[in-house]
Amino acid sequence: MPDKASPEIEEAYASIVARIDAAKAYDEQKNDEQRQRVLASPGVISIETLQGKPIPSRRWCIPDWIPDRQVTSIYGDGGTGKSLLAMQLATACALGSPWLGMDVNSRKVLYVSCEDDCDEMMRRQDLINRNQSVHFRDFEGRLVWLDRSNSENPEMMSFEPGKRGVVTGFGREVEVMAEAVGAQLIIIDTLADVFGGNEIDRSHVRQFIGFLRRLARKIDGAVVFLAHPSAAGMKDRGYSGSTAWRGSVRSMLTFEFPEADTDEPSNPDLRVLTRRKSNYAASGTVLELRYAAGTFLASSKAGPEPLLDQLSEDGIFIRALRKCLDAGECPTTARNRGQEYAPKLVKRICRRDTENISVQRLEAAMNRLLDSGEIIRQRHWKSGTPLTPKDYDVSTWRQPKK
Structure with missing residues (x-):
């Protein structure tokens, strides 16, 4: 606004400013109301409201x-x-x-x-x-x-x-x-x-x-x-x-x-x-x-196997897997590969080590080891993707053992 303006201009200017301020206040009020409606929508939970509430047990x-x-x-x-x-x-x-x-x-x-x-x-x-x-x-x-x-x-x-x-x-x-x-x-x-x-x-x-x-x-x-x-x-x-x-x-x-x-x-x-x-x-x-x-x-208990039994069977599976690899076999996680399916393969190749462990329990051990990263699928340049312990040197696989 000019330094020296007539009273009429000053009044008009003040009126415009007041309208702008009123519009801003209205918009802010509407935005705040919209935010409150969104926060009150079903399924929206601000987690500080859960403080002090009992944790529900799983049913x-x-x-x-x-x-x-x-x-x-x-x-x-x-x-x-x-x-x-x-x-x-x-x-x-x-x-x-x-x-x-x-x-x-x-x-x-x-x-x-x-x-x-x-x-x-x-x-x-x-x-x-x-x-x-x-x-x-x-x-x-x-x-x-x-x-x-x-x-x-x-x-x-x-x-x-x-x-x-x-x-x-x-x-x-x-x-x-x-x-x-x-x-x-x-x-x-x-x-x-x-x-x-x-x-x-x-x-x-x-x-x-x-x-x-x-x-x-x-x-x-x-x-x-x-x-x-x-x-x-x-x-x-x-x-x-x-x-x-x-x-x-x-x-x-x-x-x-x-x-x-x-x-x-x-x-x-x-x-x-x-x-x-x-x-x-x-x-x-x-x-x-x-x-x-x-x-x-x-004919068997329904609960999870004791931890010591799981660790023992996991260890047996890894040792048997190494024997299969050293024998030139190609253990796999694919069930449709028949006798190359790793649980069946280790059962067949390492009968003495696995005589008291069923194929299903060997499968459970394989899944635990895969989940933990102790065994992995490694790509071999010539012969597929065998399942191996994570530290197994796949470059020596299917080479004559000295």
């Missing part, structure tokens, strides 16, 4: 195996008996009795069957009841079956090209049924029937698992689905399609026949339940089972 359906408010997958090839295994899980939770020797947190259960009809389930349940010394009437509404084996379209979520997945009428029916029953465990048998998307599409997979996770939180319990592994999954780690199946669940179990220690046929009554992935417990825990009188029984 489990089966401690270390099946977490509450999350989704767990159980993969197994056709004919292994995973439906029977899941029915035993449902029975144990409904009655509050142990499952495969493990404690359970008792609850009501909804079992969704899209493969076996009521008659088949009754036959299996009768054998489970006999093993538990209970009767059908003893369940008193704590275990409810939803038979959809004759349904032409039991999908719980459908997908159209270029659009987000939509929860179907059957998906909503399961949700309403679980609430009506008061179920805190929903078992879905099987994934192939209820998933209407592309199993190798990461977006489809994550949307579907997201729906199941919301369902688990709504019932304040656990959701477990059974699945057949893909052809590639049977050769390596046992899951289906996209790696999002493994990444999205918080616990992934596999149920399979044991790897044969020799070329002789394995016992057809034996099975292995493995905790392949867990976000809240140690992965690699193996439970050996035996089929008898129509049910599966635990």
